[in-house]
Amino acid sequence: MKKIICAIIAICxxxxxxxxxxxxxxxxxIDVAAxxxxxxxxxxxxxxxxxxxxLNFLGIRAEDCVQYxxxxxxxxxxxxxxxxxxAKDDAAMQNLTELAQARIQSKLDETESYAxxxxxxxxxxxxxxxxxxxxxxISPDVEALKAGFEAAFQ
Amino acid sequence: MHRVEKRLWAFLLAAATxxxxxxxxxxxxxxxxxVPAAAETQSTATEAAPATEETESAIxxxxxxxxxxxxxxxxxxxxxxxxxxxxxxxxVTWESENPExxxxxxxxxxxxxxxxxxxxxxxxxxxxxxxxxxxxxTREELEKMGNDIxxxxxxxxxxxxxxxxxxxxxxxxxxxxxITYGLMQYESGSNAxxxxxxxxxxxxxxIGFVQGIKNIVFQGRExxxxxxxxxxxxxxxxxxxxxxxxxxxxxxxxxMENWRIMLDRIVEKNPDIEVVxxxxxxKYEKYPHLxxxxxxxxxxxxxxxxxxxxxxxxxFLFLDLNPYYEDHWGRLSLTYKxxxxxxxxxxxxxxxxxxxxxxxAQYESEGGTLE
Numbered sequence: 001m002k003k004i005i006c007a008i009i010a011i012c013x014x015x016x017x018x019x020x021x022x023x024x025x026x027x028x029x030i031d032v033a034a035x036x037x038x039x040x041x042x043x044x045x046x047x048x049x050x051x052x053x054x055l056n057f058l059g060i061r062a063e064d065c066v067q068y069x070x071x072x073x074x075x076x077x078x079x080x081x082x083x084x085x086x087a088k089d090d091a092a093m094q095n096l097t098e099l100a101q102a103r104i105q106s107k108l109d110e111t112e113s114y115a116x117x118x119x120x121x122x123x124x125x126x127x128x129x130x131x132x133x134x135x136x137x138i139s140p141d142v143e144a145l146k147a148g149f150e151a152a153f154q
Numbered sequence: 155m156h157r158v159e160k161r162l163w164a165f166l167l168a169a170a171t172x173x174x175x176x177x178x179x180x181x182x183x184x185x186x187x188x189v190p191a192a193a194e195t196q197s198t199a200t201e202a203a204p205a206t207e208e209t210e211s212a213i214x215x216x217x218x219x220x221x222x223x224x225x226x227x228x229x230x231x232x233x234x235x236x237x238x239x240x241x242x243x244x245x246v247t248w249e250s251e252n253p254e255x256x257x258x259x260x261x262x263x264x265x266x267x268x269x270x271x272x273x274x275x276x277x278x279x280x281x282x283x284x285x286x287x288x289x290x291x292t293r294e295e296l297e298k299m300g301n302d303i304x305x306x307x308x309x310x311x312x313x314x315x316x317x318x319x320x321x322x323x324x325x326x327x328x329x330x331x332x333i334t335y336g337l338m339q340y341e342s343g344s345n346a347x348x349x350x351x352x353x354x355x356x357x358x359x360x361i362g363f364v365q366g367i368k369n370i371v372f373q374g375r376e377x378x379x380x381x382x383x384x385x386x387x388x389x390x391x392x393x394x395x396x397x398x399x400x401x402x403x404x405x406x407x408x409x410m411e412n413w414r415i416m417l418d419r420i421v422e423k424n425p426d427i428e429v430v431x432x433x434x435x436x437k438y439e440k441y442p443h444l445x446x447x448x449x450x451x452x453x454x455x456x457x458x459x460x461x462x463x464x465x466x467x468x469x470f471l472f473l474d475l476n477p478y479y480e481d482h483w484g485r486l487s488l489t490y491k492x493x494x495x496x497x498x499x500x501x502x503x504x505x506x507x508x509x510x511x512x513x514x515a516q517y518e519s520e521g522g523t524l525e
Contacts, residue, residue, distance in 0.1 A: 077356075110355065
């Protein structure tokens with residue numbers, strides 16, 4: 001009898017953990033706009049694409065995001081760009097991650113012969129993820145931006 | 155004992171189920187950030203493309219469209235036609251407030267002497283005006299003037315309010331390089347061209363499109379231009395391309411051949427598309443008197459003349475943007491250029507572009523046609 005009870009309890013615990021595991025693994029939620037506010041000292045003049053531009057230019061569907069802050073350098077010749085996004089689900093997260101990687105490749109292609117100094121910056125670009133949060137950083141201060149993103153989860 | 159065991163089983167299962175739910179709830183409840191500006195939807199009014207009016211209707215209801223709200227000739231003797239149309243030219247009455255400075259005949263202004271005056275065009279109860287002036291008697295006199303005078307724009311487009319909602323371009327796309335990319339940035343903040351679709355990427359060129367070296371990026375993916383236009387599903391496409399080709403000083407025939415290859419590809423993939431070729435704009439030169447025939451601006455003038463001819467051959471439309479950016483040296487006016495280089499447009503330059511596009515769209519809506 002004791003063995004049966006122990007087995008049942010063990011199964012219940014496993015089931016309960018498994019059920020939670022299939023849900024969101026995030027334990028910390030962050031306000032991406034607040035994270036971006038912390039980057040001001042590193043940002044040149046930026047522009048913030050509207051929904052149509054997000055979709056047509058970057059491929060980002062606003063409805064795939066719970067929240068986002070996307071900033072692109074307003075001086076066309078500078079490569080600086082920041083994406084901070086909370087994806088709405090795993091499928092959106094995967095798509096956004098692919099878009100971020102494609103964006104870096106596109107910027108590399110753009111700058112390689114056109115703006116060699118910016119090419120060096122794009123080469124150091126980073127895409128970071130944490131649960132359903134994604135960050136893309138193209139900046140001479142990429143390390144500081146990364147640190148700010150990581151600190152937000154602590 | 156058997157009954158007790160059954161009850162125990164039932165109790166344990168119920169407790170486990172409860173635990174599993176409450177456990178998940180406490181972890182899977184990350185605070186929802188109150189953001190979704192992203193999720194907000196925006197109503198998008200769509201409006202039918204402007205229909206062509208009959209001449210009679212144009213006379214009855216149409217406006218008088220001038221190309222400029224202001225024109226400043228550089229030297230005496232220069233002439234320019236400032237009438238765009240809709241009311242037939244032969245019906246329009248022209249008057250110069252001071253014909254000894256600027257004379258006018260059938261919409262063609264001529265600089266007679268140095269000074270400024272106002273030109274009026276009227277038909278029945280409709281009247282439009284523009285200012286017109288002339289800077290110098292001779293070229294020598296002109297070149298002695300300060301750069302603040304000589305770098306001002308020669309022409310200003312008719313004024314219009316960019317904050318008014320715009321639906322002219324909801325079924326249109328605009329293709330271009332970093333100059334158009336700059337426009338996209340400003341337009342994205344203002345929505346002054348409504349729901350226009352931008353197909354813009356820094357560093358692209360016609361030769362790059364033809365050879366597949368650098369394609370356009372649409373919705374985050376790189377693709378060939380004709381495919382991007384198809385995917386954008388628009389009825390009209392504006393194309394401003396060539397600054398990188400001209401900069402590279404490719405032979406003129408080669409550049410035009412690349413245009414033809416691309417236009418053929420675009421039309422083959424998008425047989426119903428309406429193409430508007432936009433003329434290339436000049437760049438600022440610090441020492442304009444050192445320009446040679448193969449310098450960027452003289453080449454751009456030749457390039458634009460070829461573009462105009464090519465558009466005509468194809469039966470495409472042509473929007474001549476260049477004159478609205480020229481200063482008295484034929485350079486990009488300082489008024490419109492960014493500080494960091496001599497090629498790209500600042501906010502005023504982009505506003506200028508959007509005003510021109512909207513004005514010409516309004517002109518088309520009343521039955522006017524681009525060249």
